[in-house]
Amino acid sequence: MAGTFGLNRSLGSAIGAIALVSVLSAGAVLVTINQLHEVTEDRARSTRIIRGLNDFRAAMLNQETGLRGYLITGRESSLEPYRAGRAALEETITRLRGLIGQDAEPARLLADAVTAARAWQTKIGETALHSAADPATRPEATRIESDGSGKEFFDTFRARLTAIEAVEENLRAAQNERLLRAESNASVTLWGGTLLTLLICAGIAVAVNRLIVRPLLEVMTFVGRIGDGDLTGRIAVRSRDEIGRLGTTLNAMVGGLADLARTNRSATANLNAAAAEIRAS
Incomplete structure (x- = not known):
């Protein structure tokens, strides 16, 4: 990029x-x-x-x-x-x-x-x-x-x-x-x-901790929340390096998953309504 x-x-x-x-x-x-x-x-x-x-x-x-x-x-x-x-x-x-x-x-x-x-x-x-x-x-x-x-x-x-x-x-x-x-x-x-x-x-040790270790820990925590089904959070993107691009990609993926989940919930609600009308008929 x-x-x-x-x-x-x-x-x-x-x-x-x-x-x-x-x-x-x-x-x-x-x-x-x-x-x-x-x-x-x-x-x-x-x-x-x-x-x-x-x-x-x-x-x-x-x-x-x-x-x-x-x-x-x-x-x-x-x-x-x-x-x-x-x-x-x-x-x-x-x-x-x-x-x-x-x-x-x-x-x-x-x-x-x-x-x-x-x-x-x-x-x-x-x-x-x-x-x-x-x-x-x-x-x-x-x-x-x-x-x-x-x-x-x-x-x-x-x-x-x-x-x-x-x-x-x-x-x-x-x-x-x-x-x-x-x-x-x-x-x-x-x-x-x-x-x-x-x-x-x-200085390299401090930079590695700040640029790599801590951002990776945040990414791992964020991915863990996604695994638990939490699609509401977003990871903070503080850099434009590989880890920053990874965070941007994960945020986009979570946004897509959230939209897919909303679509699924809407489709499920429509199906339930149709099924209720069928039972009533």
């Missing part, structure tokens, strides 16, 4: 609203999860950079310790920390460059630190080792290692590494704030979507 608002459309709209809220909530949760993932990855990157800076310091300290041990003892085995430190430093520099990437300030600081470390290796480490190999120049090797120029290189790269560490610590503080905000957004989104879904479900 044209112009009616069917129950299927009402229920479909309600179900569609629930589906829309669910999709929007799921989308918001996914966005928040992505934010959490990004923040977690950034924090892990900063942590790895700080560990790499500590490895840088340890590698240089091992080289210095190995060099001093060799200059003191003259034994080749004393150079093991030095050689291990050189290899560890190369690996650490490669790892730090990959972690820092295109970040301008940390990349510049790392380049300065690497330059200072390389200068110490060339001007102090390798020069002292070369001089220490010849007994005649061994005192010169000791002088090179202890004259204080090596400390300047160490102070330079340590200062640069400390500056990078400060940058990463500031980033981690900002990342912690982002993490807290993302967790808060995830909680609000989850609980908000759940609450909104519950409200829609409660």
Whole structure:
């Protein structure tokens, strides 16, 4: 029937609203999860950079310790920390460059630190080792290692590494704030979507009771009265949906039954009158 608002459309709209809220909530949760993932990855990157800076310091300290041990003892085995430190430093520099990437300030600081470390290796480490190999120049090797120029290189790269560490610590503080905000957004989104879904479900329950359950109870009561022979009542039609059309149809049916009953009563009265006239004749 044209112009009616069917129950299927009402229920479909309600179900569609629930589906829309669910999709929007799921989308918001996914966005928040992505934010959490990004923040977690950034924090892990900063942590790895700080560990790499500590490895840088340890590698240089091992080289210095190995060099001093060799200059003191003259034994080749004393150079093991030095050689291990050189290899560890190369690996650490490669790892730090990959972690820092295109970040301008940390990349510049790392380049300065690497330059200072390389200068110490060339001007102090390798020069002292070369001089220490010849007994005649061994005192010169000791002088090179202890004259204080090596400390300047160490102070330079340590200062640069400390500056990078400060940058990463500031980033981690900002990342912690982002993490807290993302967790808060995830909680609000989850609980908000759940609450909104519950409200829609409660509204559907109320609507079903008002649009379907109560009208059907009225129809069942009305049909029961018809079954008992009461053709005088009419059901109130309050909507234009399927149940409203059912009520209109029942009212029309009851009206037709009432007219048929009146016709039957009139025909019966006419028959009774005719029969009485026949008996009188």
